[in-house]
Amino acid sequence: MRASRIVQAIALGLALAWSLAPIYWMLATSFKNELEASALDPTLWPHAATLDNYRGLVGGTLPFPTFFVNTVVTCLATAAVAVAIALPAAYALSRARFRSRGAVAYGILVSRMLPLVVLLAPLYLLLLHAHLLDSNLGLVVGFTTFGLPFAVWMLKTFIDAVPIEIEESARVDGYPRWQILLRVVVPLILPGVLTTATFVFMDAWNNLIFPLSFMTTLEKQTLPAALVVSFTGQFKTDWGGMMAAATVTTLPLMVAFFAVQRSMVRGLTAGAVAGV
Amino acid sequence: MARISLRNVGKRYDDVVALAECNLEIADREFVVLVGPSGSGKTTLLRIIAGLEHMSAGDVWFDERRVNDVDVGDRDIAMVFQNYGLYPHMSVYDNMAFGLRRRKLAPADIDARVRRTAQLLDIAPLLARRPRQLSGGQRQRVALGRAIVRDPAVFLLDEPLSNLDAHLRVQMRAEILKVHRAVTATAVYVTHDQVEALTMGDRIVVMHQGRIQQVGTPAELYDNPVNRFVAGFIGTPAMGFIECSVERTGNEVALRAGDARVGLAPQRAQAVDRASTVVVGVRPERLSLVDDASAHADTLTVRGVVQVVEMLGSEQYVHVEVPAGMLTARVTRDRPVKPEEIVTLRAAARHLHLFDAATGAALTAPVRGEI
Amino acid sequence: MAAGRRPPGAEPWLDWMVLPTVGVLAVVVGYPVVYTLVLSAQHYNFLEPEPARFIGAANYAQLVADRIFWQALGNTAIYTFGSVLAAALLGLVLALLVETYASPRMRLVRALLLTPWAVPFVVTAFLFRYMYLQNGGVVNAVLLHAGIVRAPVAWLNNASLALPSVMVANVWTMTPFFFLLLSAALAGIPNEVIESARVDRARGMSMIVGIKLPFLRSALLVGSLLMVISNFNDFAKIWATTQGGPGYATTTLVVYVYRLAFENFQFGYASAMGVVWLLLLMGFAVAYLRALRLR
Numbered sequence: 001m002r003a004s005r006i007v008q009a010i011a012l013g014l015a016l017a018w019s020l021a022p023i024y025w026m027l028a029t030s031f032k033n034e035l036e037a038s039a040l041d042p043t044l045w046p047h048a049a050t051l052d053n054y055r056g057l058v059g060g061t062l063p064f065p066t067f068f069v070n071t072v073v074t075c076l077a078t079a080a081v082a083v084a085i086a087l088p089a090a091y092a093l094s095r096a097r098f099r100s101r102g103a104v105a106y107g108i109l110v111s112r113m114l115p116l117v118v119l120l121a122p123l124y125l126l127l128l129h130a131h132l133l134d135s136n137l138g139l140v141v142g143f144t145t146f147g148l149p150f151a152v153w154m155l156k157t158f159i160d161a162v163p164i165e166i167e168e169s170a171r172v173d174g175y176p177r178w179q180i181l182l183r184v185v186v187p188l189i190l191p192g193v194l195t196t197a198t199f200v201f202m203d204a205w206n207n208l209i210f211p212l213s214f215m216t217t218l219e220k221q222t223l224p225a226a227l228v229v230s231f232t233g234q235f236k237t238d239w240g241g242m243m244a245a246a247t248v249t250t251l252p253l254m255v256a257f258f259a260v261q262r263s264m265v266r267g268l269t270a271g272a273v274a275g276v
Numbered sequence: 277m278a279r280i281s282l283r284n285v286g287k288r289y290d291d292v293v294a295l296a297e298c299n300l301e302i303a304d305r306e307f308v309v310l311v312g313p314s315g316s317g318k319t320t321l322l323r324i325i326a327g328l329e330h331m332s333a334g335d336v337w338f339d340e341r342r343v344n345d346v347d348v349g350d351r352d353i354a355m356v357f358q359n360y361g362l363y364p365h366m367s368v369y370d371n372m373a374f375g376l377r378r379r380k381l382a383p384a385d386i387d388a389r390v391r392r393t394a395q396l397l398d399i400a401p402l403l404a405r406r407p408r409q410l411s412g413g414q415r416q417r418v419a420l421g422r423a424i425v426r427d428p429a430v431f432l433l434d435e436p437l438s439n440l441d442a443h444l445r446v447q448m449r450a451e452i453l454k455v456h457r458a459v460t461a462t463a464v465y466v467t468h469d470q471v472e473a474l475t476m477g478d479r480i481v482v483m484h485q486g487r488i489q490q491v492g493t494p495a496e497l498y499d500n501p502v503n504r505f506v507a508g509f510i511g512t513p514a515m516g517f518i519e520c521s522v523e524r525t526g527n528e529v530a531l532r533a534g535d536a537r538v539g540l541a542p543q544r545a546q547a548v549d550r551a552s553t554v555v556v557g558v559r560p561e562r563l564s565l566v567d568d569a570s571a572h573a574d575t576l577t578v579r580g581v582v583q584v585v586e587m588l589g590s591e592q593y594v595h596v597e598v599p600a601g602m603l604t605a606r607v608t609r610d611r612p613v614k615p616e617e618i619v620t621l622r623a624a625a626r627h628l629h630l631f632d633a634a635t636g637a638a639l640t641a642p643v644r645g646e647i
Numbered sequence: 648m649a650a651g652r653r654p655p656g657a658e659p660w661l662d663w664m665v666l667p668t669v670g671v672l673a674v675v676v677g678y679p680v681v682y683t684l685v686l687s688a689q690h691y692n693f694l695e696p697e698p699a700r701f702i703g704a705a706n707y708a709q710l711v712a713d714r715i716f717w718q719a720l721g722n723t724a725i726y727t728f729g730s731v732l733a734a735a736l737l738g739l740v741l742a743l744l745v746e747t748y749a750s751p752r753m754r755l756v757r758a759l760l761l762t763p764w765a766v767p768f769v770v771t772a773f774l775f776r777y778m779y780l781q782n783g784g785v786v787n788a789v790l791l792h793a794g795i796v797r798a799p800v801a802w803l804n805n806a807s808l809a810l811p812s813v814m815v816a817n818v819w820t821m822t823p824f825f826f827l828l829l830s831a832a833l834a835g836i837p838n839e840v841i842e843s844a845r846v847d848r849a850r851g852m853s854m855i856v857g858i859k860l861p862f863l864r865s866a867l868l869v870g871s872l873l874m875v876i877s878n879f880n881d882f883a884k885i886w887a888t889t890q891g892g893p894g895y896a897t898t899t900l901v902v903y904v905y906r907l908a909f910e911n912f913q914f915g916y917a918s919a920m921g922v923v924w925l926l927l928l929m930g931f932a933v934a935y936l937r938a939l940r941l942r
Contacts, residue, residue, distance in 0.1 A: 019763050025778060026770070026774050085671055144671060145672075145675045166361050166364070169363070170374070171348045174375070174378045208887070224767060249769065254766070
């Protein structure tokens with residue numbers, strides 16, 4: 001049986017290497033100077049390590065700190081707004097039987113399935129008429145199209161897990177529903193709320209198509225879109241700089257991801273394992 | 277302190293009828309137990325009284341007030357749930373105070389009430405703890421305390437002791453009764469355990485398949501069950517039943533099961549009237565194990581094969597398969613019995629319960645006599 | 648006897664609670680969807696001075712005849728289903744593999760195996776683009792040094808290699824999702840089931856296939872559906888890597904619609920394509936869910 005153990009260990013090692021190698025590569029390249037980064041025969045680690053690439057982000061032609069702030073602001077706002085609006089709806093869907101419940105649930109499911117591109121042209125025109133193009137608010141509106149349905153779905157699975165007796169006790173005590181939601185349910189699903197907010201945050205951070213389409217001024221762009229734009233501009237062959245920008249774009253997301261990683265499982269599996 | 281009146285209460289979920297034609301009058305300060313097997317509708321009925329569910333038909337009245345449309349929180353009730361329903365993120369103190377805070381009482385007032393109730397239930401040292409730090413029995417007391425502290429007109433308890441181990445359950449039954457006497461409120465208690473019902477209730481409501489079968493004191497239910505279901509449900513060990521055919525010879529009416537035959541007294545013979553078969557029920561303590569198999573007048577003497585013998589300390593329950601049914605005898609251990617043995621059981625005719633074979637309704641009560 | 652039909656007091660709070668969500672979605676999703684349907688029946692070029700005019704189903708006719716549309720559809724199918732299948736398999740293997748190790752150190756290993764998912768898609772795209780460089784890319788460098796190839800391969804510039812190359816990046820990103828999902832599902836299998844299987848002398852493959860897989864079925868199916876829907880929407884991963892090229896080799900429906908809308912400004916035609924795509928996706932989801940329920 002030792003042989004199979006060894007095979008397993010090798011397999012695990014390969015899996016780890018496969019998962020981490022590209023990330024290492026990104027980090028390593030970000031510390032290489034321009035010459036080394038575009039060398040025909042790449043070096044395994046930076047022989048002449050430098051922080052120039054990172055310095056270039058702050059002082060360079062493109063305002064990366066501004067992009068960073070734009071991204072953080074819009075993604076945080078989306079997360080907060082989505083969760084706030086979704087909570088009552090998730091609670092209602094979880095707890096009550098009302099006539100339009102099926103329709104609402106189905107509608108939200110369909111919203112989740114919607115290819116965003118379908119919304120692209122009309123949303124563009126909608127934002128244009130509302131004078132919201134090229135603005136953070138407009139971007140948040142765009143992000144909400146996928147953030148809100150997702151938040152409702154995920155929050156609902158967390159609320160489903162709260163034993164109904166606890167709420168019924170509060171009802172017997174005379175508390176109205178919205179107070180029960182805020183004072184009894186939310187404290188109990190706080191990890192779930194944070195996980196949901198993080199997921200929405202991550203989804204928004206990852207989104208490229210809306211910033212590219214809705215933002216016309218470069219200074220207002222988010223990091224993903226800025227990366228694309230800068231590639232043809234500032235970083236044409238400067239892979240070192242590109243990777244530094246990439247690292248900066250990755251870091252917040254990775255931190256957020258690992259913060260909620262454990263709780264993530266429950267939100268995913270509660271919905272997935274038990275059925276849609 | 278409230279009279280509760282249920283008039284023709286019914287409840288359906290789509291096509292499933294959970295409750296039908298439930299009529300019940302509960303007096304002020306009574307301790308009423310709703311008992312029945314799972315699915316009988318007892319919890320549904322309780323929740324309708326509470327207002328957590330809405331009836332499909334009928335009315336619920338508290339004193340002179342029709343409460344159908346009154347919200348849960350406005351009915352002046354308190355409820356103890358099977359799973360306690362304690363707020364996990366609050367201390368025991370806060371759990372108990374939560375309901376009071378809603379009613380805008382002064383903090384000093386709330387504090388006094390919480391502490392007084394905690395004393396009554398022996399949970400004063402636990403006030404600072406969280407529910408997850410408590411044992412099952414302790415959580416149960418907190419749930420009770422939370423209900424008591426509200427000083428409601430009606431207490432509703434939904435199988436509060438089901439999650440406790442047997443020993444604790446017996447202890448808590450006495451506690452609950454003691455508390456009930458102290459707080460002078462009306463109480464409706466749901467359980468599936470008929471022993472619990474018999475020991476706790478002033479009156480018992482037996483439910484089956486969404487309908488109220490019989491309402492009465494424990495003695496009434498035991499001595500005069502109104503149908504076969506109640507007869508078989510109340511009492512430990514359960515009543516045994518055999519199917520008998522009716523024989524009429526001239527003016528005499530007799531019941532026969534295989535070789536066994538028993539004549540009926542005239543007043544009972546009337547009730548049997550035109551039936552051709554009748555179900556006979558016998559309480560285990562009315563059966564004796566005898567050695568001679570000959571028929572005696574005014575007794576039902578029947579032979580059968582012993583299936584199971586349950587030894588219970590000073591007595592034994594002998595389960596016997598007889599022609600057309602199963603009887604259980606509750607006898608002393610003087611006469612040893614073994615499974616597969618053939619034995620003779622005898623019961624006096626006046627102790628027999630007769631039920632309609634088709635509807636299960638009681639045809640005639642046993643003659644009152646010696647216990 | 649009066650019968651209470653509608654639970655009073657129970658209903659109003661529901662309307663209030665659902666209203667914000669329904670309201671917002673009606674505006675940002677409902678209205679655009681309707682608008683899309685309208686646009687799809689119009690000739691609307693954003694740049695042209697003349698206003699939009701109604702042309703009925705002409706856009707759809709054009710769509711059917713559009714060779715690029717069909718190519719994009721095919722690319723989307725290959726990209727989506729191929730990637731999801733590969734990621735699900737790899738995720739399954741990883742989950743089964745890691746499950747056999749019970750030590751607490753595995754928590755770190757698990758976390759490390761999840762990192763690809765935490766990388767923003769745009770970053771993944773540029774990262775792999777860098778690694779796939781014909782001259783200077785680390786992939787070619789490794790392959791050359793190992794002697795597997797003799798000349799640098801044009802991963803992203805070769806029409807037949809481009810899509811698979813992008814799919815590899817996609818699988819890299821997606822596998823952790825299935826790994827996490829299936830690990831959780833595996834952990835959820837009741838111990839008694841495993842133990843009684845062991846008593847019945849099930850081992851190795853028979854244990855995996857016979858006992859464990861059925862428990863994973865639900866998670867696998869739902870997870871796959873989620874990822875298919877997600878992949879249909881993939882824009883960043885493809886756009887940042889190849890912009891849909893070379894030619895139209897990696898152009899999926901998303902990319903094509905985006906280019907039609909924001910490079911050619913043909914809003915009407917792009918909307919028609921969006922509608923077709925929506926119908927395809929919904930049809931797929933319905934069929935999938937029905938298949939789920941039947942079994």
